[in-house]
Amino acid sequence: MVKQEDFAVEQYMDAYETCIEYNMAETCTASISINEIPGQSQESLNQLQQKLFSTKLTYGHIRGSPELKNAIAQIYNDEGGNITKEDIVPTNGAIGANFLTLYALVDEGDKVIVVDPTYQQLASVSKVFSRNPGNVIPWRLNFENNYLPDLEELRKLINENHPKLLIINNPNNPTGVVWGDEIIREIVEICSQADIYILCDEVYRPLYHSTVDPPKSIVNYGYKKTISTSSTSKAFSLAGLRLGWVVTKDQEVIDKLYSKRDYNTISVSTLDDITGTYALTSYKQILERSYKICKTNLDILGKYIDNTPLLSWVKPQGGSTCFVKVNIEGIDTMKMCVDLVEQYKTLIVPGEVFGRRGYLRIGFGNNTEDIEKGLEQLTKYFVSNNYQ
Template identity: 45%
Template sequence: MVKIEPFEVEQWMDLYEVTPGVLNIAETCAASVSINDLIALSEDSNTPNPLDFSKKLTYGSIRGSDALRERLASLYSVRTSSPLPKDNVLITQGAINANFLILYTLLGPGDHVVCMHPTYQQLYDVPKSLGAEVSLWKLRRENKYIPSLDDLKPLVKDNTKMIIINNPNNPTGATTPKSVLKDLVEFAREKDIVILSDEVYRPLFHGIGPMDAEFPPSILSLGYSKTISTGSMSKAYSLAGIRCGWIASRDRSIIEAVASARDYTTISVSQLDDAVASYALSNSVLHALLGRNIKLAKTNFAILESFISEHGNICSWVKPTGGTTALVKFEKRGVPVEDVQFCKDVLEKTKVMFVPASKCFGEEFKGSVRIGFVSETDVLREALKVLGPYIRETLS
């Protein structure tokens, strides 16, 4: 029997997000949109409704519709000399399924994996459950949670098969710069190691712009075939409810292997989900949707930044530059709070919900919580409005 650890962050969310009246700033998706919202965002009134109610609901295109795979391939082809073919994209039921399928297909007993940490627990505990050995590539607060290859290299072994990164990072909101990515690719190429980059929060960048020399490209654009990118409509595209994600790689053999393994699991993605995702990524909707979410992220970042500055004797952070999450440390007279109990107390007394970092990401993050700040702005404002008096009274 496979042994796998409890998925702490998902269990915490399941347990507490149903609290009546909760002010949820634990959620990691950019504030969700409806199909009506997508239609309203469309810059072309002639674009057909995403759902064709006359279409027979068969399994559909097993690997994903041509339209959806072509639109995703075009996103990976921006600023590259070699466009990505649509057949190098495989549609999955969310990024969580994409990641699982890759790990299930490529890893097993005798393999060694290096995984960025902190990150989404799936990325290091699923390889362990499959019999692989896992070493954690620690991100350091003093380095603004930017990974260092000096920390990575001693972790790599002769049997290292995969290096796993998450960019932008959950929970820190840090982005791995272009120069670090290029060095990582060259190192992996020398060692013939696969790189899996969970890019589920891409392209939601709010603290760094495309004209910045260190703006991080997708891992697929750096000229190494043994790279894999996973993504989703949930986070940057506000459509968690359609459960649509993908796997993309320059190495067609990886796509073929994963597609073969998937025959034993989900077969295909719902035609309805595929159609909504295709609509959201169409030229008439994509730019307005991303514009909405980047603006929301920047607006809410400023609100959270102001709150942390106002309560600088109680809380601190390393400012995130991408994604939807921030790791915020709370202290009482210089001593880190017991973050699990702190989160429970805050929820009970104020209805504000966030995630305890020590429980969900590791004991070294004791005293910190993960805040998902790209919620509806009114929700974030109200949550911080009631949180402020509480922490001033209990932690000052």
């Protein structure tokens, strides 16, 4: 098989996450417990407890409970979508949603265009199923262009490669860029004309902070061959549920997903299904909390970066991560980040794990104190290394 490389960002986090004090690498908005899920009455909390403890733990609804799927559909339909239970496939997290989609859609020899940088899984698993790393073509975003897409480049890549699938990620991890409504419309138009699938990893949706024309979910643009993946992990602060989903109006894709899902999932956790349903019925209140945390942290980060000529950024408009450029000629950001861990107890993800030396990924959805103290450590690092 195609030898699959290690998942760089996961391995990096795994190696260092437990030996630091200030975590500026976390990508989830600060996680909450069941007790802390906002917007619920004591009575509904009691009912949840009853249900969790008295439900027989069979495989449950193999395709996810109708209640869960209705709650997920609501998120899409509150922005004018027309998603039904039949359009939703629950999975173990967004990691499971992306994996399942690629397992179901990418066959030997299929070409796939993948936005770059993005979550490494999307390109790497495509390579496994397409059997040839050369079949996965990066569509590169650049700092200089504010991480916005070059649509002419996309047209060219499609014409040259005749891909089966385009994979994008909106809001984007690591950059925090949001491609707005107009851009998404154009991408859908281009792919629709070329008759190719679009998978949009929307796990950071709908976390928008300063977007002028927020996009709808990719499945809400009227083009059937679109697929949205997401989960409760990032915007909804509940990564511990391992509850993700694939949404598409393409029933042929749904059938393929369920066929493969028999081989690697069967069903999602009954406890997660029940708790996820409970949580998503107050998803707006959860989001409100997430917005506040991100705004506070973004303000702090923004002030720091504005006052630090050694750093520059494209201010993130969404999600909970940003990709900061280090203005030091030839800087080895991997070494810099390891030094930050070992000498300053501060975790930041080096751009190298996204194939971009000279950048830092900072997560701003987590504790404000970690950001404040972490930035102080960063200053100490710069001073002690005589960078200015």
